[in-house]
Amino acid sequence: MPFLSFLVFVMITSFTPGPNNIMAMAFANKHGLSSTFPFCLGVGIGFLTITGLSSLFNIVLTNIMPTIEFPLTILSVGYMLYLAIKILTSKEDNNDKEEENKRNLFLVGVFLQFVNPKGILFGITVVATYILPYYSSYVSYFLFSLFLGMVGIMSTFSWALFGSAFQKILQQYRQSFNVVMALLLVYSAISILVHS
Numbered sequence: 001m002p003f004l005s006f007l008v009f010v011m012i013t014s015f016t017p018g019p020n021n022i023m024a025m026a027f028a029n030k031h032g033l034s035s036t037f038p039f040c041l042g043v044g045i046g047f048l049t050i051t052g053l054s055s056l057f058n059i060v061l062t063n064i065m066p067t068i069e070f071p072l073t074i075l076s077v078g079y080m081l082y083l084a085i086k087i088l089t090s091k092e093d094n095n096d097k098e099e100e101n102k103r104n105l106f107l108v109g110v111f112l113q114f115v116n117p118k119g120i121l122f123g124i125t126v127v128a129t130y131i132l133p134y135y136s137s138y139v140s141y142f143l144f145s146l147f148l149g150m151v152g153i154m155s156t157f158s159w160a161l162f163g164s165a166f167q168k169i170l171q172q173y174r175q176s177f178n179v180v181m182a183l184l185l186v187y188s189a190i191s192i193l194v195h196s
Helices: 003-015 019-031 033-089 096-103 105-114 117-131 138-165 167-172 174-195
Strands: none
Touching: 003 117, 003 138, 019 033, 019 105, 019 138, 019 167, 019 174, 033 105, 033 117, 033 138, 033 174, 105 117, 117 138, 138 167, 167 174
């Protein structure tokens, strides 16, 4: 396997802006770094699952992709627009609903992977290009899935760290920050529609 090419592809794809990273930064800005870690963990678990499924069902998934591509695109765009609206309309409050939202960040992180075309296509691409041609054991598939899940945690956590580190500055400009984060999600959603 061309290992350097694999690492470059994985790092560039994982650490560039996308729904996972944008949401991690926005959540860390709103809830703090420690409260955002469940989201990052959810992204990693969801991504591990997506990569594992891609490893096991790569041929089937590739064959049905034209059939599920449009519904997946519509679902992901709708979910990303929903998240953009939630960010844009979020208010600073500390009530019980806010605590419930923090607890659900893990599920948001996991669910986002199943409607995130960037993540799904990344999983299919990395499996088809770098894993299946060189490895054939289920242990290898699991270890690569685990590695890619950890990279997902690291990438979202680095963006969360940024959001947390600049939390005081960003709080001063909360509305502007929320508008920018919402617009980035809308841009991600539009780019999905344009490239599909």
